[in-house]
Amino acid sequence: DAGVIQSPRHEVTEMGQEVTLRCKPISGHNSLFWYRQTMMRGLELLIYFNNNVPIDDSGMPEDRFSAKMPNASFSTLKIQPSEPRDSAVYFCASSSQGAETEAFFGQGTRLTVV
Amino acid sequence: GQQVMQIPQYQHVQEGEDFTTYCNSSTTLSNIQWYKQRPGGHPVFLIQLVKSGEVKKQKRLTFQFGEAKKNSSLHITATQTTDVGTYFCAGFTGGGNKLTFGTGTQLKVEL
Numbered sequence: 001d002a003g004v005i006q007s008p009r010h011e012v013t014e015m016g017q018e019v020t021l022r023c024k025p026i027s028g029h030n031s032l033f034w035y036r037q038t039m040m041r042g043l044e045l046l047i048y049f050n051n052n053v054p055i056d057d058s059g060m061p062e063d064r065f066s067a068k069m070p071n072a073s074f075s076t077l078k079i080q081p082s083e084p085r086d087s088a089v090y091f092c093a094s095s096s097q098g099a100e101t102e103a104f105f106g107q108g109t110r111l112t113v114v
Numbered sequence: 115g116q117q118v119m120q121i122p123q124y125q126h127v128q129e130g131e132d133f134t135t136y137c138n139s140s141t142t143l144s145n146i147q148w149y150k151q152r153p154g155g156h157p158v159f160l161i162q163l164v165k166s167g168e169v170k171k172q173k174r175l176t177f178q179f180g181e182a183k184k185n186s187s188l189h190i191t192a193t194q195t196t197d198v199g200t201y202f203c204a205g206f207t208g209g210g211n212k213l214t215f216g217t218g219t220q221l222k223v224e225l
Contacts, residue, residue: 043215100206105156
């Protein structure tokens with residue numbers, strides 16, 4: 001298995017532009033997580049899906065952020081409009097049998113908003 | 115909300131010295147996981163502890179889960195340069211789906 005696949009690996013965009021981050025979880029996993037990592041705030045859980053349904057989005061910073069999981073093999077995290085303070089590494093992770101099992105992380109997307 | 119703190123934030127050791135990071139949760143945890151993130155990498159699962167007072171070992175690494183299930187520790191014996199990275203604990207509350215990561219401890223090992 002190729003593991004959790006994220007794209008792009010790096011994204012540089014101008015303030016105000018729309019950014020879409022993509023994630024393909026491990027086949028057979030039914031839980032998917034989006035995390036944001038910064039030096040100041042560490043690893044923050046943004047949103048969690050179970051069986052393609054958003055379960056907890058209390059970590060989503062504000063309305064500029066949205067996440068979807070149209071099927072079991074694909075999820076997106078969209079930021080519109082982007083702001084410099086959104087610059088961070090965004091990780092997608094997946095796990096099987098619900099949340100209380102090992103989470104497998106993707107390589108992450110390093111987002112820079114200038 | 116649930117908060118998971120780790121101390122110390124940073125630790126520099128000489129190769130061969132021991133290292134310990136401590137994890138404390140504001141709420142009781144159903145279980146706790148530990149992850150390691152190498153510089154420039156992504157978090158990688160190390161272990162999960164479930165039972166109160168549980169102790170698990172992986173070679174030079176010893177993991178403990180507190181009796182009250184609100185704290186945990188990771189101890190590395192005789193550190194090596196390959197141990198460099200940031201160690202995170204992560205916890206679930208009972209019945210919750212949110213995996214909350216601790217603040218992490220960055221370990222640097224000098225020759």
